[in-house]
Amino acid sequence: MENFVVSARKYRPADFKSVVGQQHITTTLQNAIKNNHLAQAFLFCGPRGVGKTTCARILAKTINCENVTNNEACGKCDSCVSFQNNASFNIYELDAASNNSVDDIRNLVDQVRYAPQKGQYKVYIIDEVHMLSTAAFNAFLKTLEEPPKYAIFILATTEKHKIIPTILSRCQIFDFNRIQIKHIAEHLREIAEKEKVDYEDEALRLIATKADGALRDALSIFDLIVTYSAGKKVTYKETIENLNILDYDYYFKVVDALLAEDLSATLLIFDEILKKGFDGHNFIVGLSEHFRDLLVVKDEATVELLQVSESAKERYILQTQKSSVSFLLSALNMANQCDIHYKASKNQRLHVELALMKMAKLPQAFRLATLSNAEAKKKA
Structure with missing residues (x-):
């Protein structure tokens, strides 16, 4: 052997x-x-x-x-x-x-x-x-x-x-600099081809992101996923399962529910995430990053700061078109405050749920503010 x-x-x-x-x-x-x-x-x-x-x-x-x-x-x-x-x-x-x-x-x-x-x-x-x-x-x-x-x-x-x-x-x-995600992903792609291992680009990009700029860490994670898949194929699904990472699909669902002001759907998605064994703190940190990415995509000049695959980038562009900058900034601020005070909270689940409830009411608050401003202008 x-x-x-x-x-x-x-x-x-x-x-x-x-x-x-x-x-x-x-x-x-x-x-x-x-x-x-x-x-x-x-x-x-x-x-x-x-x-x-x-x-x-x-x-x-x-x-x-x-x-x-x-x-x-x-x-x-x-x-x-x-x-x-x-x-x-x-x-x-x-x-x-x-x-x-x-x-x-x-x-x-x-x-x-x-x-x-x-x-x-x-x-x-x-x-x-x-x-x-x-x-x-x-x-x-x-x-x-x-x-x-x-x-x-x-x-x-x-x-x-x-x-x-x-x-x-x-x-x-x-x-020495931290190595950029795209460079790590390219290197992993070359190694996968040399080792004759099939892969999904999204999986390699996720490994590169998880490595946090360290190529050695990325290669260790890559070996782990290849071993798990018995050398057949490195898939996105198996990678998120192994690394215990929350699928970004959940963040898209949560933001869609918040934009639709569907409080029930938002809380049910969060409950599903908790039942899968994910930590509430990791969820709120990930949601903050998702809001940041949506803000980045708002401007063509900053789109290149979003280091995801092309298919994921299209989803971000589609969702950001439904969101206003005011909503994204306010929601990001609420998520950030929730992150800061999470560990001090006695009821951490309720702490996150309260933040989500506030976010779900943001569109209504903006509409009321717009109406109030319009009425004030008429009286003036």
């Missing part, structure tokens, strides 16, 4: 052009290699799962490659092969989360004294560097400021604010 390799490892980028959503970083690093402007200390900052350690490894591999072509490692020379087999003596990785003492850093500093036996650079990748103790940081300062010409340090962290200023001032800092 062949060992299963998770997608995050199997499809980990091996060169700069394969890195997803960090072109500003990869272009700068490639230009530094091309022009021989490599700093001796880099600090890679950003959220989890966006490619910090991956870019550090690619940089380490490329600068030691014997046949660099177009600022990319060849992947075939002895240096590249040894790197790919985790047998390179020129690249050291240290996990600062578990090696955060002064002694660990002193051992590292001792290693730096020895020049590489083969290759041009010795690269030290220190992951989760913010976990180092203050004493360890201080022990590292002198070496970081004046390392031997063959030594390059790449520090990676998710919490830049925890790193002392004296370390920051000695590093060239790169800020």
Whole structure:
């Protein structure tokens, strides 16, 4: 039986052009290699799962490659092969989360004294560097400021604010972005095609949204859904069931009922949602996001902010045509207030129901306000 390799490892980028959503970083690093402007200390900052350690490894591999072509490692020379087999003596990785003492850093500093036996650079990748103790940081300062010409340090962290200023001032800092939903969805599509797994675009987009900008999280979720479907097809229905996400179809139904001033239907839909095991707080947060999306679709200039499939976008456009901006803003404000005070409420179900009742009366309130204004103008 062949060992299963998770997608995050199997499809980990091996060169700069394969890195997803960090072109500003990869272009700068490639230009530094091309022009021989490599700093001796880099600090890679950003959220989890966006490619910090991956870019550090690619940089380490490329600068030691014997046949660099177009600022990319060849992947075939002895240096590249040894790197790919985790047998390179020129690249050291240290996990600062578990090696955060002064002694660990002193051992590292001792290693730096020895020049590489083969290759041009010795690269030290220190992951989760913010976990180092203050004493360890201080022990590292002198070496970081004046390392031997063959030594390059790449520090990676998710919490830049925890790193002392004296370390920051000695590093060239790169800020990694959260990866956009469309880029994650495109990457998942490529992997699904390579793995010969059928998929629905809506399901991949939902996985990308759930990952919250972290590609590694998206790949983990993708593996989970593929396993659940026995590798047959990644469907939207199975994805929402597995991730315990409320189908956006419910939000369309709720807003339709609110616009029709059908209080009974609104409460019955909410009851159905609760019976399916969903939390009232998650529902009201999702409803707030739905109102926001409807407002975004109101203006053609902001439609591109809506990151959903084309079929879903058509539904948003259709529903927003039935809604006034006043209704959407007022309903969004009510949903937001309900969200803020939800945890403090003694009767949380009633708290959400009261908000829905108020929203259902908004169209009537606007009509009365319009009539009142019209009558006032006539008298004037």
